[in-house]
Amino acid sequence: MDNKENTAASFSTWDYVVFALMLVISAAIGVYYAFAQRRQQTTRDFLVAGQSMTAVPIALSLTASFMSAITVLATPVEVYCNGAMFILSCLGFILMVAISSEVFLPIFYRLGITSTYEYLELRFNKVVRLCGTMLFIIQTLVYTGVVIYAPALALNQVTGISLWGALISTGVVCTFYCTLAVVWTDVFQVIMMLAGFLAVIVQSVLIQGGVSVIFNDSADGGRLNMWDFDPSPLRRHTFWTILIGTTFIWTSMYGINQAQVQRYVSCKTLLHAKMSLYINLLSLWAILLSSGFCGLCLYSFYKNCDPWTAKMVSAQDQLMPYLVLDILGDYPGIPGLFVAAAYSGTLSTVSSSVNALAAVTVADLIGPYFSLSEQQLSWASKGLSVFYGIACIGLAGLASLMGGLLQTTISVLGALGGPLLGLFSLGILFPSANSNGGLAGLVSGLIMSLWVCIGAQIYKPLAENVRPLPLQTHGCNMTTAENDILNWTSYPTQGSYATSAEQHKAVDRPLLADYWYSLSYMYFCPVGTLVCIVIGQTVSLFSGGRRLKLEPGLTLIKEDLTCYKIYKILKQKATRNSNRLDMITEKEKSGRTNLAFCDVELDITKIQAHRTA
Known part of the structure; x- marks a missing residue:
């Protein structure tokens, strides 16, 4: 407009x-x-x-x-x-x-x-x-x-x-x-x-x-x-x-x-x-x-x-x-x-x-x-x-x-939710993971994800990583000179960044700012998850995880997978069909003892002569 x-x-x-x-x-x-369910008194x-x-x-x-x-x-x-x-x-x-x-x-x-x-x-x-x-x-x-x-x-x-x-x-x-x-x-x-x-x-x-x-x-x-x-x-x-x-x-x-x-x-x-x-x-x-x-x-x-x-x-x-x-x-x-x-x-x-x-x-x-x-x-x-x-x-x-809603939300959910996802994945997918590994993994994943998340809030990513698209104001009916010259080309609330000039001016900008802290906010969650799993499994293996005896049902088993259930159904059907064919074959074989199903052509004259004798 x-x-x-x-x-x-x-x-x-x-x-x-x-x-x-x-x-x-x-x-x-x-x-x-x-009111319809007011008689349900239990917290469950x-x-x-x-x-x-x-x-x-x-x-x-x-x-x-x-x-x-x-x-x-x-x-x-x-x-x-x-x-x-x-x-x-x-x-x-x-x-x-x-x-x-x-x-x-x-x-x-x-x-x-x-x-x-x-x-x-x-x-x-x-x-x-x-x-x-x-x-x-x-x-x-x-x-x-x-x-x-x-x-x-x-x-x-x-x-x-x-x-x-x-x-x-x-x-x-x-x-x-x-x-x-x-x-x-x-x-x-x-x-x-x-x-x-x-x-x-x-x-x-x-x-x-x-x-x-x-x-x-x-x-x-x-x-x-x-x-x-x-x-x-x-x-x-x-x-x-x-x-x-x-x-x-x-x-x-x-x-x-x-x-x-x-x-x-x-x-x-x-x-x-x-x-x-x-x-x-x-x-x-x-x-x-x-x-x-x-x-x-x-x-x-x-x-x-x-x-x-x-x-x-x-x-x-x-x-x-x-x-x-x-x-x-x-x-x-x-x-x-x-x-x-x-x-x-x-x-x-x-x-x-x-x-x-x-x-x-x-x-x-x-x-x-x-x-x-x-x-x-x-x-x-x-x-x-x-x-x-x-x-x-x-x-x-x-x-x-905290800035724009979308990036803020994903950053918070990722930094805090990633280590939790790693902890549950560790318990469900790795039978050798023990409590020492679980705690070490959770703490390590949380430290890493918060480190990169907080660092990214303090040090803006470089413009070449954000690559904002231009937004124009030349079609506005502005009355102030300030607004007349505006031609916004950044996205400060959800994708703020540092220009090259700002980077050179910031002499105290650490080396990590242009690499570790510039990591895409979409990766905060994977970082926390993967660090938790790797550290947790490593600590578990070095603290007796191989000898761990678990109660049944606490880890993923093949029977939980839909693809395995489909495989079992198809296998059962195939086995039933195979058994049916085997039974038919057996019946056919047993039927060969009956002269009516004999492949040998019978000499009727010899049979009659034998009966007469």
Whole structure:
């Protein structure tokens, strides 16, 4: 859009009505199921739905758990600023689903545990379990704070209320929602997210004159940069960093994260649990592709006038709400639908995370040390949900200091989740791993991943590793000389970098800054995972791991693999067919004693003469 002026569009009455209606429906679903299941008094029923769920609602709930406002707001901005390469995450999702369903899911479902960290005590010891639990709590609190911050940005943009006011109101709504049922409401919220994307996509295509126009604009601006096979691990985004990084990061979320495992074990059969993951893959693709195309729409609209550079928004992650007000402001209720979509993602994610925090705290930190009844544990779970919700509001304020939403989220999840993924992988895949190796691996992986993550925050990567795409302002109708000369060519909130001049000026810049600290943020998780496995297995082998005797069911066995089950079925069918053929052959051989089946031609005259004699 050329000659874009800084208009102060905001919510209308109908937008508030639609937004409020979404909150009311979400709460009503939760209240209904809370009363419908009020006789379930055990903490297990509250946390895993009594193992009565089927594949489809669990699949949509899995999607909603980590498809938050970050997806709704930050993924389009990533595509807008750095191109569509991030959409290649779809390939990583395939590997993630295969690994999660084949390696981790069978173990947790077979053991029937409420907290994934119970496994660490069964496999290693109580110290390893407590360390894993504390790391999970820290990771989830920080992540949830970022998730609460995301829709507060949107609310701040469209309503004009202060950011802290938006943060507190968002946190209060999320905290109330966390005490309600969290599976069927997630189904409604996934639909809301898709509806919000669809509204933006349809209107953008209509205004711009077709999908081809949007793709042509994106191609001219270099936004269709999908296939970069540069193997350098220092490049921010390439085919390899996206594929490898996404596989590790999302496996750490779907394979071992308490919020997701809680959903697996709520399925009534292992088959339903596995099917939920594969159905979830389709909804993940739908949401990621929708958000990616919204980013292309965003660029097509503002290719000549970047609203952030022109000071029309206070943060780049407010670009999507700005676009919605720009193109849908004349349709009462539609901007409210989009903000409701962002809130839907946040409600589902925060509720899942806080519910998981409560589950882990009860199972790992309260249950083993205090003699409480099931009723008391159930109330403790709900009380902890409120406590953690309040804590996340405070951390949401800190999230505003951490830069862009997408890179911040992946960095936090990767640095803290990578060592945990390595620890669980060590226990499940390596029978010789012992408690000494598990603890050493976890600590080593955490040190390495935090080292590179913190270093990357302090020392900006070089421009040649980030390779930002240009954003223009020459089409803006600016009144100040300062804005007239702006032609922004960097991405400071999500992909900040150091120019060559800045590098030479910084005489105290260490050598590691241009190599180790410049590692792509997508590799923070693989670093923590691989270091944990290598160190953990090495220490285990040197501390008696070969003599370790494990209880059955704690490690992966070939019978857990779907491919092995298919092989066994095919082999049984082949064996049955072979046995059938053998039986037929035996019958044919035995039938040869009957003269009627004899191949020798009989001389009837001789037989009759013999009988006469």
